[in-house]
Amino acid sequence: MALPKRKTSKARKRKRRTHWKLSAPNVIECKQCHQPKLPHRACPNCGYYKGRPVYIPKDYQ
Ligand SMILES: [Zn+2]
Secondary structure, eight states: OOOOSSOOOHHHHHHHGGGOOOOOOOOEEOTTTOOEEOTTSOOTTTOEETTEESOOOTTOO
8 A cells, every 4th residue: 555755744734624615415495395305316205206206205294
């Protein structure tokens, strides 16, 4: 395994981590029940994805 020749300095480490940020998750509205949901995932509220039911959630009416 490759071994670093020099120890990473505090300044170098801190400069690298200036770009390390937490981003907020992208949330969209469900077309079926108009609840907020994550894109490319079945809705956790109504179980719909792409206009058709994928699964029936436990506590759905
Ligand atoms: Zn929904």
